Amino acid sequence: MKAVITLLILGLLLIHGEVPCVLLISIYILLGEALKCWEKTYTRIKTWSFSRKDCGEGQDYCITLKSIPSYPVKYSFGCVTQEQCQEIQYFDPSIQCCRTDYCNY
Known part of the structure; x- marks a missing residue:
């Protein structure tokens, strides 16, 4: 669930062009999900x-x-x-x- 919400927020930022794609990917990887x-x-x-x-x-x-x-x-x-x-x-x-x-x- 955390990953879905994170992806939604990051997707919205990407659509508006406010954050570079590489930064978005690195943030998503760092957040990760629980084992x-x-x-x-x-x-x-x-x-x-x-x-x-x-x-x-x-x-x-x-x-x-x-x-x-x-x-x-x-x-x-x-x-x-x-x-x-x-x-x-x-x-x-x-x-x-x-x-x-x-x-x-």
Whole structure:
């Protein structure tokens, strides 16, 4: 939605010739949209919570996490910051973090 509004405003400026095209393109690229990740949790009682999620500000990684057998959550997917990803990977290097939309399935 943010991209549509941005494009509308930039398009109006371009029509009136007030802003060079290169500047418009660079502004659009800088604004960007939030990363999108799968958010899913699977528990021992075979309950799934599964949805698409737009990550919040600063959450620039999607994560896939498998827990140890004694922990009630077996699989978890969602959004994390770079620092959170590094902290979690410090304890378990098998945890995967990625930076493209819906890459954590």
